[in-house]
Amino acid sequence: MxxxxxxxxxxxxxxxATLSGGAGAxxxxxxxxxxxxxxxxxxxxxxxxxxxxxxxxxxxxxxxxxxxxxxxxxxxxxxxxxxxxxxxxxxxxxxxxxxxxxxxxxxxxxxxxxxxxxxxxxxxxxxxxxxxxxxxxxxxxxxxxxxxxxxxxxxxxxxxxTTPPPGGTIPAPTIQSLEAATGPLVTAAYTVPNPSGYRAGTITYPTAAGAYPGIVLMPGYQGTQQNLSWLGPRLASWGFVVLNVDTNTLSDSPDQRGTQIRAAGTQLVNLGNATGNPISGKVNGVLGAAGHSMGGGGTMVALRDDTRFRAGVPLAPYHPSGSFAGVAKPTFFLTCASDVAAPGSTYARPWYNSMTQAEKLYIEVPGDHLCPMTGYGNKAKQGKWIVSFFSRWLRDDARFTPFLCGSQRDADRNNTSLVTQWTDTCPF
The missing domain is CATH 2.60.120.260 (Galactose-binding domain-like)
Known part of the structure; x- marks a missing residue:
């Protein structure tokens, strides 16, 4: 005590104890x-x-x-x-x-x-x-x-x-549904009226009744919301409330971006707890983050420093002095084989190797540093992996595990034109 x-x-x-039936009796x-x-x-x-x-x-x-x-x-x-x-x-x-x-x-x-x-x-x-x-x-x-x-x-x-209406549930995923541009839920967008701790933000959310995990998206150096605009609606259509942000300045450091991810997560939860806005009651308090380049470094900072963030997806991440051995949260590193700005061998791979307490996934795909951004790379595959990872670790939905571990994974992992490196801690 x-x-x-x-x-x-x-x-x-x-x-x-003096109450005859216990507390509340x-x-x-x-x-x-x-x-x-x-x-x-x-x-x-x-x-x-x-x-x-x-x-x-x-x-x-x-x-x-x-x-x-x-x-x-x-x-x-x-x-x-x-x-x-x-x-x-x-x-x-x-x-x-x-x-x-x-x-x-x-x-x-x-x-x-x-x-x-x-x-x-x-x-x-x-x-x-x-x-x-x-x-x-x-x-x-x-x-x-x-x-x-x-x-x-x-x-x-x-x-x-009675059970909740079907619109509030997420059907079992398939390869075809996960590789489609949108998932099973109808979504809508909401511009954050008074951003707190970051410059601007757009929330994409399921219109179906229910409370969902929240995810913050963070762009890289000189980047804007457009960098990851492909990912927000995709995640939302699979049952997440996604806040895609603009940074305070285009040159903010990875540590500053990590601080802004945390501030955005706080505002997302607060908006879910408040009334009078479209996402009232829609955020269940579980948080994740994904970011590109310096935003990927910021994602690692948020995972390391904020217990509210349960899983992260750093995309071609960059942090010149980051130390993340203590991160124990599930982390999916997506890197680009021809990346000279943030080579996986310099940043993501050493971080992956140092994180001995975390469930981890490391996938390297063809392309340069821009491969995770809007308009680049294989979005059908990238989307399938990212949706599955967040579904597994923010909702504990084991139906998505086979697409990352097991037979459903193997067609991707063994295709050398699609994946140049794949390492994981399966089974998870």
Whole structure:
């Protein structure tokens, strides 16, 4: 137990233990409690004494607590589709200031049914309307310097609810669908009205209901949003909210671009948590980044320095003094065989080799330094690999794994006119 919180936690536990049914039992609810004793998982745990299971065990004196970082989540599997009517969060002293309650039919695509950026802790009883087999608390900003900690996470409702409409789900991918210019979801674009920390940005997002991972795209030296304009709509049509940015100046360094990626990620999450804009409720707090050249170096900086970024795709990346051995996030390096500005052998390959704790993919393709940019290279293949990588690591969608590991991969990997080098940490 954290020393500074012992007294608060003890008082809370004693008070909660006097309730006949555990935390939240005094709330008058018409629907039954569905979550108690059900399988539960979490993004992390603080230590062995605060497991995820403690949040659904019906014991108001045991708790789950996370690592000290954002974002974090706790997910319960109800065992079947349910109509959710109420969620009760009994916070320990380490509470969530900004979080969403999300539901999912498959544990992959999430829909926000409640959100706040002004949580105050204590016991919060939320009236919600939603359907799904899985329910989770997704925290994006902690209320203290510690993690997120719940004595109990209680979900009420009735089993047998309807599943979300097909437009909010992502169908199983095929080679043909992944190599097409757009994916299965209809998208729209939104110009960021007041960019914060970067010069300008365009968000491309799925119009279907649901909450999706966010991805920041960063151009290279002297580059603009046009550099990666091919990639934003493609990713969005596969279930991502994508912010393609312009840098503060065209000559910003890789470190400055990394700072701007982080600022763009913050604004993307904030817009998702706010109301009155087209992406309200559409960002689930999971973040990734992709960038070209110095933007690729900036992507590595964001992965190294910001726990919110869960995966990255550096494209022909450049950073003259970057050290990234400590990066443990899944990383896909796409490099160009004839690149003299940022040769893979000088930058991406040594970084790949030094990252001993990460799941990794390294693909070198024909072309010069511009090969990942709009109008250059084989976009059918590049798009398939990038969509699959982000789908695997930002949504934990294993249906995309065969296109990077296994038989579906081999036709690409063994085609020397398409791929000049391919190295990975498969299976993943």
């Amino acid at each position: 954290r020393p500074s919180l012992v007294f608060v936690a003890l008082v809370t536990a004693i008070a909660a 005094a709330q008058a609810v018409a629907d039954p409690l569905l979550s108690q004793g059900k399988p539960v998982t979490a993004s992390s745990v603080e230590n062995a004494g605060t497991p995820a299971s403690a949040a659904v065990d019906g014991n108001a004196a045991t708790r789950w607590s996370s690592a000290f970082g954002d974002p974090q989540w706790l997910r319960v599997d109800l065992g079947g589709t349910a109509a959710i009517s109420q969620v009760v969060l009994s916070w320990e002293a380490a509470y969530g200031r900004a979080f969403q309650i999300q539901t999912s039919a498959d544990g992959l695509t999430w829909t926000a049914v409640d959100a706040t950026a002004t949580g105050t802790g204590g016991t919060q009883t939320l009236a919600v309307t939603g359907n799904g087999r899985y329910v989770r608390m997704y925290g994006t900003a902690r209320g203290t310097a510690y993690g997120y900690s719940l004595w109990e996470f209680q979900v009420y409702g009735t089993m047998g609810g």
